[in-house]
Amino acid sequence: MSNIGNETLVAPIQPWVKPRAKTLKNLFGPALVALVSFVIVLLTGFAGPDGWALLFFVGLLGLAIARTRNQDRVKRNNSLISIVIAGGATLAFAPWLSIFYSLVIKGFHGIYLGYFFRDMRITTPDDELNMGGVGHAIIGSAIMVLIATAITLPLGILSGVYLTEVRGRLTRMIRFVIQSMSGVPSIVAGLFIFTTFVDVTKQFSGLAGSLALSILMLPTVARTAEEVLKLVPEDLRAASYALGARQWRSSLMVVLPTVRSGLTTAAILGVARVIGETAPLILTAQSISSFKFNPFSGQIASIPMYIFALFQIGTEYSMARAWSGALVLMVIVFLLFVVARRLGNRVKR
Numbered sequence: 001m002s003n004i005g006n007e008t009l010v011a012p013i014q015p016w017v018k019p020r021a022k023t024l025k026n027l028f029g030p031a032l033v034a035l036v037s038f039v040i041v042l043l044t045g046f047a048g049p050d051g052w053a054l055l056f057f058v059g060l061l062g063l064a065i066a067r068t069r070n071q072d073r074v075k076r077n078n079s080l081i082s083i084v085i086a087g088g089a090t091l092a093f094a095p096w097l098s099i100f101y102s103l104v105i106k107g108f109h110g111i112y113l114g115y116f117f118r119d120m121r122i123t124t125p126d127d128e129l130n131m132g133g134v135g136h137a138i139i140g141s142a143i144m145v146l147i148a149t150a151i152t153l154p155l156g157i158l159s160g161v162y163l164t165e166v167r168g169r170l171t172r173m174i175r176f177v178i179q180s181m182s183g184v185p186s187i188v189a190g191l192f193i194f195t196t197f198v199d200v201t202k203q204f205s206g207l208a209g210s211l212a213l214s215i216l217m218l219p220t221v222a223r224t225a226e227e228v229l230k231l232v233p234e235d236l237r238a239a240s241y242a243l244g245a246r247q248w249r250s251s252l253m254v255v256l257p258t259v260r261s262g263l264t265t266a267a268i269l270g271v272a273r274v275i276g277e278t279a280p281l282i283l284t285a286q287s288i289s290s291f292k293f294n295p296f297s298g299q300i301a302s303i304p305m306y307i308f309a310l311f312q313i314g315t316e317y318s319m320a321r322a323w324s325g326a327l328v329l330m331v332i333v334f335l336l337f338v339v340a341r342r343l344g345n346r347v348k349r
Protein backbone atom coordinates (compact mmCIF):
# COMPACT_ATOMS: atom_id res chain seq x y z
CA MET A 1 0.00 0.00 0.00
CA SER A 2 1.29 3.47 -0.92
CA ASN A 3 -0.01 7.07 -0.88
CA ILE A 4 0.05 9.31 -3.97
CA GLY A 5 -1.40 12.75 -3.11
CA ASN A 6 -4.77 12.14 -1.48
CA GLU A 7 -5.29 8.73 -3.14
CA THR A 8 -4.40 5.35 -1.71
CA LEU A 9 -3.23 2.54 -4.00
CA VAL A 10 -3.83 -1.01 -2.82
CA ALA A 11 -1.70 -3.83 -4.23
CA PRO A 12 -3.93 -6.43 -5.93
CA ILE A 13 -4.34 -9.75 -4.18
CA GLN A 14 -2.87 -12.73 -6.06
CA PRO A 15 -4.12 -15.88 -4.32
CA TRP A 16 -2.66 -18.11 -7.05
CA VAL A 17 0.90 -17.02 -6.22
CA LYS A 18 2.37 -19.16 -3.46
CA PRO A 19 4.66 -17.55 -0.90
CA ARG A 20 8.33 -18.26 -1.44
CA ALA A 21 8.67 -19.89 1.98
CA LYS A 22 5.85 -22.31 1.22
CA THR A 23 7.32 -23.10 -2.20
CA LEU A 24 10.71 -23.89 -0.69
CA LYS A 25 9.04 -26.04 1.95
CA ASN A 26 7.17 -28.00 -0.70
CA LEU A 27 10.39 -28.52 -2.69
CA PHE A 28 12.43 -29.68 0.30
CA GLY A 29 10.70 -33.06 0.49
CA PRO A 30 11.16 -34.03 -3.20
CA ALA A 31 14.75 -32.78 -3.11
CA LEU A 32 15.45 -34.97 -0.08
CA VAL A 33 13.82 -37.96 -1.80
CA ALA A 34 15.95 -37.33 -4.90
CA LEU A 35 19.13 -37.23 -2.79
CA VAL A 36 18.24 -40.42 -0.91
CA SER A 37 17.43 -42.16 -4.21
CA PHE A 38 20.80 -41.09 -5.61
CA VAL A 39 22.62 -42.47 -2.54
CA ILE A 40 20.74 -45.77 -2.83
CA VAL A 41 21.71 -46.05 -6.52
CA LEU A 42 25.36 -45.52 -5.61
CA LEU A 43 25.32 -48.12 -2.83
CA THR A 44 23.18 -50.79 -4.50
CA GLY A 45 22.83 -52.47 -7.87
CA PHE A 46 20.12 -50.23 -9.32
CA ALA A 47 20.91 -49.20 -12.89
CA GLY A 48 21.80 -45.54 -13.15
CA PRO A 49 19.12 -43.00 -14.14
CA ASP A 50 16.43 -45.66 -14.63
CA GLY A 51 16.91 -47.04 -11.13
CA TRP A 52 17.02 -43.54 -9.70
CA ALA A 53 13.74 -42.64 -11.42
CA LEU A 54 12.01 -45.73 -10.03
CA LEU A 55 13.24 -45.04 -6.48
CA PHE A 56 12.31 -41.37 -6.80
CA PHE A 57 8.79 -42.30 -7.89
CA VAL A 58 8.29 -44.71 -4.99
CA GLY A 59 9.75 -42.16 -2.58
CA LEU A 60 7.40 -39.43 -3.81
CA LEU A 61 4.42 -41.72 -3.30
CA GLY A 62 5.52 -42.45 0.26
CA LEU A 63 6.08 -38.74 0.90
CA ALA A 64 2.63 -37.88 -0.43
CA ILE A 65 0.97 -40.51 1.77
CA ALA A 66 2.84 -39.26 4.83
CA ARG A 67 1.96 -35.61 4.15
CA THR A 68 -1.74 -36.21 3.48
CA ARG A 69 -2.57 -38.79 6.14
CA ASN A 70 -4.37 -36.15 8.26
CA GLN A 71 -6.10 -34.38 5.33
CA ASP A 72 -9.58 -35.02 3.97
CA ARG A 73 -10.15 -37.53 1.21
CA VAL A 74 -10.35 -35.01 -1.65
CA LYS A 75 -7.01 -33.35 -0.84
CA ARG A 76 -5.37 -36.71 -0.24
CA ASN A 77 -6.52 -38.10 -3.60
CA ASN A 78 -5.51 -34.90 -5.37
CA SER A 79 -1.99 -35.09 -3.90
CA LEU A 80 -1.61 -38.77 -4.78
CA ILE A 81 -2.81 -38.26 -8.36
CA SER A 82 -0.45 -35.29 -8.78
CA ILE A 83 2.47 -37.42 -7.58
CA VAL A 84 1.49 -40.27 -9.91
CA ILE A 85 1.34 -37.92 -12.91
CA ALA A 86 4.65 -36.26 -12.04
CA GLY A 87 6.25 -39.64 -11.39
CA GLY A 88 4.93 -41.02 -14.67
CA ALA A 89 6.41 -38.06 -16.53
CA THR A 90 9.72 -38.66 -14.78
CA LEU A 91 9.67 -42.36 -15.68
CA ALA A 92 8.88 -41.50 -19.30
CA PHE A 93 11.73 -38.98 -19.43
CA ALA A 94 14.30 -41.19 -17.68
CA PRO A 95 14.97 -43.62 -20.60
CA TRP A 96 15.63 -40.72 -22.97
CA LEU A 97 17.91 -39.14 -20.38
CA SER A 98 19.71 -42.46 -19.97
CA ILE A 99 20.27 -42.74 -23.73
CA PHE A 100 21.55 -39.18 -24.00
CA TYR A 101 23.80 -39.70 -20.97
CA SER A 102 25.28 -42.86 -22.53
CA LEU A 103 25.87 -41.05 -25.83
CA VAL A 104 27.70 -38.18 -24.17
CA ILE A 105 29.82 -40.35 -21.86
CA LYS A 106 30.77 -42.96 -24.47
CA GLY A 107 30.93 -40.69 -27.49
CA PHE A 108 32.88 -37.80 -26.02
CA HIS A 109 36.20 -39.71 -26.00
CA GLY A 110 36.45 -39.84 -29.79
CA ILE A 111 35.58 -36.17 -30.40
CA TYR A 112 38.35 -33.74 -31.31
CA LEU A 113 38.57 -30.79 -33.69
CA GLY A 114 39.85 -32.79 -36.64
CA TYR A 115 37.14 -35.42 -36.17
CA PHE A 116 34.68 -33.30 -38.16
CA PHE A 117 37.03 -32.62 -41.09
CA ARG A 118 38.88 -35.91 -41.67
CA ASP A 119 37.89 -39.24 -43.18
CA MET A 120 38.86 -42.87 -42.57
CA ARG A 121 40.77 -43.38 -45.81
CA ILE A 122 44.19 -43.88 -44.17
CA THR A 123 42.87 -44.74 -40.71
CA THR A 124 41.88 -48.21 -39.58
CA PRO A 125 39.11 -48.67 -36.99
CA ASP A 126 41.71 -49.82 -34.42
CA ASP A 127 43.93 -46.74 -34.69
CA GLU A 128 44.13 -44.19 -31.90
CA LEU A 129 41.09 -41.95 -31.46
CA ASN A 130 43.03 -38.84 -32.44
CA MET A 131 43.17 -40.14 -36.02
CA GLY A 132 40.48 -40.24 -38.69
CA GLY A 133 37.08 -38.63 -38.50
CA VAL A 134 33.47 -38.46 -39.59
CA GLY A 135 33.78 -35.60 -42.09
CA HIS A 136 33.21 -37.79 -45.14
CA ALA A 137 30.05 -39.25 -43.58
CA ILE A 138 28.68 -35.79 -42.74
CA ILE A 139 29.26 -34.65 -46.33
CA GLY A 140 27.66 -37.79 -47.77
CA SER A 141 24.60 -37.51 -45.54
CA ALA A 142 24.25 -33.83 -46.38
CA ILE A 143 24.37 -34.52 -50.14
CA MET A 144 21.77 -37.29 -50.00
CA VAL A 145 19.46 -35.36 -47.69
CA LEU A 146 19.67 -32.25 -49.90
CA ILE A 147 18.73 -34.26 -52.98
CA ALA A 148 15.91 -35.98 -51.09
CA THR A 149 14.66 -32.59 -49.90
CA ALA A 150 14.78 -31.16 -53.43
CA ILE A 151 12.66 -34.10 -54.60
CA THR A 152 10.26 -34.26 -51.67
CA LEU A 153 9.60 -30.63 -50.75
CA PRO A 154 7.80 -29.62 -53.99
CA LEU A 155 5.77 -32.85 -53.98
CA GLY A 156 4.87 -32.45 -50.30
CA ILE A 157 3.83 -28.81 -50.70
CA LEU A 158 1.79 -29.62 -53.81
CA SER A 159 0.07 -32.43 -51.91
CA GLY A 160 -0.74 -30.07 -49.05
CA VAL A 161 -2.06 -27.42 -51.46
CA TYR A 162 -4.25 -29.97 -53.23
CA LEU A 163 -5.68 -31.28 -49.94
CA THR A 164 -6.38 -27.83 -48.44
CA GLU A 165 -6.93 -25.51 -51.41
CA VAL A 166 -8.14 -27.56 -54.39
CA ARG A 167 -10.00 -30.30 -52.46
CA GLY A 168 -10.70 -32.25 -55.61
CA ARG A 169 -12.03 -35.74 -56.17
CA LEU A 170 -8.72 -37.38 -55.32
CA THR A 171 -8.47 -35.78 -51.87
CA ARG A 172 -9.49 -38.89 -49.94
CA MET A 173 -7.24 -41.17 -51.95
CA ILE A 174 -4.20 -38.87 -51.65
CA ARG A 175 -4.72 -38.48 -47.89
CA PHE A 176 -5.08 -42.26 -47.55
CA VAL A 177 -1.88 -42.89 -49.56
CA ILE A 178 0.08 -40.36 -47.50
CA GLN A 179 -1.11 -41.88 -44.24
CA SER A 180 -0.29 -45.37 -45.51
CA MET A 181 3.21 -44.30 -46.57
CA SER A 182 3.84 -43.08 -43.01
CA GLY A 183 3.81 -46.71 -41.87
CA VAL A 184 6.07 -48.12 -44.58
CA PRO A 185 9.16 -49.77 -43.00
CA SER A 186 12.39 -48.13 -44.08
CA ILE A 187 13.83 -51.43 -45.33
CA VAL A 188 10.89 -51.74 -47.73
CA ALA A 189 11.67 -48.32 -49.21
CA GLY A 190 15.29 -49.37 -49.66
CA LEU A 191 14.28 -52.67 -51.26
CA PHE A 192 11.93 -50.87 -53.65
CA ILE A 193 14.69 -48.52 -54.87
CA PHE A 194 17.12 -51.44 -55.06
CA THR A 195 14.85 -53.39 -57.42
CA THR A 196 13.74 -50.42 -59.52
CA PHE A 197 16.92 -48.33 -59.68
CA VAL A 198 20.05 -50.02 -58.34
CA ASP A 199 19.33 -53.31 -60.10
CA VAL A 200 18.78 -51.42 -63.37
CA THR A 201 21.84 -49.14 -63.17
CA LYS A 202 23.99 -51.98 -61.73
CA GLN A 203 25.62 -49.72 -59.14
CA PHE A 204 25.04 -48.28 -55.69
CA SER A 205 24.98 -44.49 -55.55
CA GLY A 206 24.08 -41.48 -53.48
CA LEU A 207 21.19 -40.79 -55.86
CA ALA A 208 19.68 -44.17 -55.07
CA GLY A 209 20.03 -43.46 -51.37
CA SER A 210 18.34 -40.08 -51.87
CA LEU A 211 15.41 -41.70 -53.68
CA ALA A 212 14.94 -44.14 -50.80
CA LEU A 213 15.09 -41.33 -48.25
CA SER A 214 12.62 -39.24 -50.24
CA ILE A 215 10.04 -42.04 -50.00
CA LEU A 216 10.32 -41.95 -46.22
CA MET A 217 10.45 -38.17 -46.11
CA LEU A 218 7.41 -37.46 -48.29
CA PRO A 219 4.65 -38.38 -45.77
CA THR A 220 6.15 -36.18 -43.05
CA VAL A 221 6.49 -33.18 -45.34
CA ALA A 222 3.05 -33.61 -46.90
CA ARG A 223 1.19 -34.03 -43.61
CA THR A 224 3.02 -31.13 -41.97
CA ALA A 225 2.41 -28.90 -44.98
CA GLU A 226 -1.30 -29.77 -44.89
CA GLU A 227 -1.60 -28.89 -41.20
CA VAL A 228 0.29 -25.64 -41.72
CA LEU A 229 -1.90 -24.59 -44.65
CA LYS A 230 -5.01 -25.25 -42.55
CA LEU A 231 -3.85 -22.45 -40.23
CA VAL A 232 -4.35 -19.83 -42.94
CA PRO A 233 -7.62 -17.96 -42.19
CA GLU A 234 -10.43 -18.36 -44.72
CA ASP A 235 -10.88 -14.57 -44.65
CA LEU A 236 -7.48 -14.18 -46.25
CA ARG A 237 -8.49 -16.42 -49.14
CA ALA A 238 -11.84 -14.67 -49.47
CA ALA A 239 -10.11 -11.27 -49.60
CA SER A 240 -7.82 -12.53 -52.35
CA TYR A 241 -10.76 -13.83 -54.39
CA ALA A 242 -12.63 -10.55 -53.82
CA LEU A 243 -9.73 -8.68 -55.42
CA GLY A 244 -10.14 -10.80 -58.55
CA ALA A 245 -7.34 -13.33 -58.04
CA ARG A 246 -7.85 -16.82 -59.36
CA GLN A 247 -7.41 -19.82 -57.10
CA TRP A 248 -3.94 -20.76 -58.34
CA ARG A 249 -2.74 -17.16 -58.02
CA SER A 250 -4.28 -16.81 -54.56
CA SER A 251 -2.55 -20.02 -53.42
CA LEU A 252 0.78 -19.04 -54.95
CA MET A 253 0.91 -15.35 -54.04
CA VAL A 254 -1.09 -15.19 -50.80
CA VAL A 255 -1.46 -18.53 -49.00
CA LEU A 256 2.02 -20.02 -49.48
CA PRO A 257 3.98 -16.84 -48.56
CA THR A 258 1.86 -16.53 -45.42
CA VAL A 259 3.07 -19.93 -44.13
CA ARG A 260 6.60 -20.00 -45.56
CA SER A 261 8.05 -20.49 -42.07
CA GLY A 262 5.73 -23.46 -41.55
CA LEU A 263 6.75 -25.00 -44.86
CA THR A 264 10.37 -24.60 -43.82
CA THR A 265 9.44 -26.40 -40.62
CA ALA A 266 7.94 -29.21 -42.69
CA ALA A 267 11.19 -29.58 -44.62
CA ILE A 268 13.28 -29.61 -41.43
CA LEU A 269 11.05 -32.22 -39.80
CA GLY A 270 11.35 -34.35 -42.92
CA VAL A 271 15.14 -34.07 -42.80
CA ALA A 272 15.18 -34.99 -39.11
CA ARG A 273 12.99 -37.99 -39.92
CA VAL A 274 15.34 -39.54 -42.46
CA ILE A 275 18.85 -38.37 -41.57
CA GLY A 276 19.33 -41.28 -39.17
CA GLU A 277 17.92 -44.03 -41.41
CA THR A 278 20.31 -46.92 -41.99
CA ALA A 279 18.33 -49.78 -43.54
CA PRO A 280 17.53 -48.11 -46.90
CA LEU A 281 21.14 -46.98 -47.33
CA ILE A 282 22.43 -50.54 -46.93
CA LEU A 283 20.55 -51.48 -50.10
CA THR A 284 21.13 -48.29 -52.07
CA ALA A 285 24.20 -46.22 -51.15
CA GLN A 286 26.42 -48.58 -49.12
CA SER A 287 29.46 -46.77 -47.67
CA ILE A 288 33.07 -45.74 -48.34
CA SER A 289 35.83 -44.45 -46.09
CA SER A 290 36.81 -41.29 -48.02
CA PHE A 291 35.29 -38.02 -49.13
CA LYS A 292 33.05 -38.17 -52.19
CA PHE A 293 31.05 -35.30 -53.67
CA ASN A 294 29.53 -37.00 -56.73
CA PRO A 295 26.27 -38.72 -55.77
CA PHE A 296 25.61 -40.15 -59.23
CA SER A 297 28.30 -42.82 -59.47
CA GLY A 298 29.46 -45.35 -56.93
CA GLN A 299 29.04 -45.74 -53.20
CA ILE A 300 28.95 -42.77 -50.83
CA ALA A 301 29.41 -42.42 -47.09
CA SER A 302 26.74 -41.44 -44.54
CA ILE A 303 26.64 -41.05 -40.77
CA PRO A 304 24.27 -44.00 -40.14
CA MET A 305 26.37 -46.33 -42.29
CA TYR A 306 29.55 -45.04 -40.61
CA ILE A 307 28.09 -45.99 -37.22
CA PHE A 308 26.75 -49.33 -38.47
CA ALA A 309 30.05 -50.38 -40.05
CA LEU A 310 32.10 -49.54 -36.95
CA PHE A 311 29.69 -51.34 -34.63
CA GLN A 312 29.97 -54.43 -36.82
CA ILE A 313 33.75 -54.54 -36.29
CA GLY A 314 33.24 -54.59 -32.53
CA THR A 315 36.74 -53.68 -31.30
CA GLU A 316 37.37 -51.14 -28.53
CA TYR A 317 38.39 -48.23 -30.74
CA SER A 318 35.83 -48.97 -33.45
CA MET A 319 33.06 -49.00 -30.83
CA ALA A 320 34.32 -45.70 -29.41
CA ARG A 321 34.27 -44.16 -32.90
CA ALA A 322 30.76 -45.51 -33.45
CA TRP A 323 29.55 -43.89 -30.22
CA SER A 324 31.15 -40.62 -31.31
CA GLY A 325 29.34 -40.80 -34.64
CA ALA A 326 26.08 -41.52 -32.83
CA LEU A 327 26.64 -38.45 -30.65
CA VAL A 328 27.23 -36.28 -33.72
CA LEU A 329 24.06 -37.63 -35.32
CA MET A 330 22.04 -36.99 -32.15
CA VAL A 331 23.28 -33.41 -31.94
CA ILE A 332 22.38 -32.77 -35.60
CA VAL A 333 18.85 -34.15 -35.11
CA PHE A 334 18.45 -32.15 -31.89
CA LEU A 335 19.46 -28.92 -33.65
CA LEU A 336 17.03 -29.64 -36.47
CA PHE A 337 14.16 -30.11 -34.03
CA VAL A 338 15.09 -26.90 -32.17
CA VAL A 339 15.03 -24.93 -35.42
CA ALA A 340 11.73 -26.55 -36.42
CA ARG A 341 10.22 -25.70 -33.04
CA ARG A 342 11.28 -22.05 -33.30
CA LEU A 343 9.84 -21.76 -36.79
CA GLY A 344 6.66 -23.53 -35.70
CA ASN A 345 6.13 -21.02 -32.90
CA ARG A 346 6.56 -18.21 -35.40
CA VAL A 347 3.81 -19.72 -37.56
CA LYS A 348 1.41 -19.85 -34.59
CA ARG A 349 2.05 -16.20 -33.84
